[in-house]
Amino acid sequence: MHVIKDAVHGDIQVSDAELKLIDTPEMQKLREIRQMAVAYLVYPGANHTRFEHSLGTMHITGQICENLSLSEEEKKTMRAAALLHDVGHTAFSHESEGILIRKRKGNHEERGIEKIRNGMSGEVLEENGYDVEEVCSIIAGRGSNGIINFALGSDRMDYLLRDSHYTGVAYGVIDCGRLVHTIRLKGGRAVIEWGGIEAAESLLIARFLMFSSVYYHHAVRIASAMLGRAVEFALEDKTISVDELLRCNDAELGAALENGERSGELMRRIRNRELYKRAYELEFYRLNKRGKELFKSHHEIEEAEERIREKSGVEDIILECRPGYDEKFGESRVIILKDSKEYPLESLSDIVGAIKRTEEMRRRAIVACPREDRKRVASACESFFKKFIG
Numbered sequence: 520m521h522v523i524k525d526a527v528h529g530d531i532q533v534s535d536a537e538l539k540l541i542d543t544p545e546m547q548k549l550r551e552i553r554q555m556a557v558a559y560l561v562y563p564g565a566n567h568t569r570f571e572h573s574l575g576t577m578h579i580t581g582q583i584c585e586n587l588s589l590s591e592e593e594k595k596t597m598r599a600a601a602l603l604h605d606v607g608h609t610a611f612s613h614e615s616e617g618i619l620i621r622k623r624k625g626n627h628e629e630r631g632i633e634k635i636r637n638g639m640s641g642e643v644l645e646e647n648g649y650d651v652e653e654v655c656s657i658i659a660g661r662g663s664n665g666i667i668n669f670a671l672g673s674d675r676m677d678y679l680l681r682d683s684h685y686t687g688v689a690y691g692v693i694d695c696g697r698l699v700h701t702i703r704l705k706g707g708r709a710v711i712e713w714g715g716i717e718a719a720e721s722l723l724i725a726r727f728l729m730f731s732s733v734y735y736h737h738a739v740r741i742a743s744a745m746l747g748r749a750v751e752f753a754l755e756d757k758t759i760s761v762d763e764l765l766r767c768n769d770a771e772l773g774a775a776l777e778n779g780e781r782s783g784e785l786m787r788r789i790r791n792r793e794l795y796k797r798a799y800e801l802e803f804y805r806l807n808k809r810g811k812e813l814f815k816s817h818h819e820i821e822e823a824e825e826r827i828r829e830k831s832g833v834e835d836i837i838l839e840c841r842p843g844y845d846e847k848f849g850e851s852r853v854i855i856l857k858d859s860k861e862y863p864l865e866s867l868s869d870i871v872g873a874i875k876r877t878e879e880m881r882r883r884a885i886v887a888c889p890r891e892d893r894k895r896v897a898s899a900c901e902s903f904f905k906k907f908i909g
Contacts, residue, residue: 551768575677607631610772665709690728799900810907831899
């Protein structure tokens with residue numbers, strides 16, 4: 520048994536086989552991919568990587584397995600899946616995910632499974648007696664994956680604890696120990712015992728506050744959108760290929776993007792923190808039916824951006840729209856076990872309903888552009904979005 524020192528969890532114990540997995544190229548690449556992409560431009564301490572997060576997720580997964588009294592074989596398999604669950608991430612984590620999905624390259628779980636099956640990590644798993652397909656099945660969300668992937672699972676526990684630690688905010692503090700001891704498996708699904716309902720509510724509150732204040736901070740959103748646009752420009756201009764995008768870590772992709780004319784200008788702005796500024800914000804609760812449909816389609820969003828560009832006469836415009844927190848995760852999937860009966864958490868907790876209502880009130884689209892063009896863009900937005908409001 521080996522011990523790795525971790526800033527969040529302290530000592531993390533790893534077996535000989537797990538250490539071999541850690542030393543594979545698939546895992547080592549995660550050392551070069553920031554967990555929070557460009558959030559360091561707002562929160563300077565946010566330089567931690569997918570590598571540490573993977574170790575932390577494995578650690579919490581092991582604790583849950585022990586509390587559930589799973590067999591050593593099941594625990595070993597679950598820990599391996601947790602360790603490898605993010606190996607499909609490309610440079611800057613989620614910022615290029617949507618682009619790769621539109622290019623039919625799958626999501627990061629699908630890409631990770633392909634890497635495991637065809638890479639050294641798969642060989643290490645086989646050599647050390649793991650069932651490779653079972654590990655892949657857990658990562659894909661099949662089988663007993665609830666420990667890692669559900670709304671209160673080890674993946675989420677670790678990134679909330681870790682991201683709050685490195686950003687310096689207090690919003691991600693959760694009762695990890697209580698959750699670990701109240702998670703149960705029913706038919707392969709993770710549920711929470713009644714005694715853990717307050718800890719479950721606490722995690723959902725923490726996650727909401729982290730999204731509202733950190734992940735969806737307006738400057739983080741704008742920097743992320745500029746980075747995504749730089750990737751799109753580089754692909755359009757053939758500065759990089761999709762295969763290169765899949766292979767790169769953060770530093771490699773950043774250097775490649777700087778070689779393009781259009782992508783290079785955006786990367787220069789990001790590097791020097793000359794970010795676009797908010798010209799217009801549109802709260803989703805103000806949208807009519809037509810407006811809500813507009814923001815469901817990537818193509819429609821692109822069309823809207825082009826109309827604003829034409830109306831304002833400003834070329835450098837980004838219409839940024841993030842999915843809502845509930846759209847991404849769905850709190851209603853949390854099940855509470857009370858007196859041997861199952862209840863959706865939202866049916867037992869007014870807090871969950873309050874979180875949803877607050878999120879709906881705070882969700883908004885942002886139109887960003889260079890500082891000097893804000894007035895023209897704002898005027899064009901007022902005119903364009905008028906028909907989508909009310």
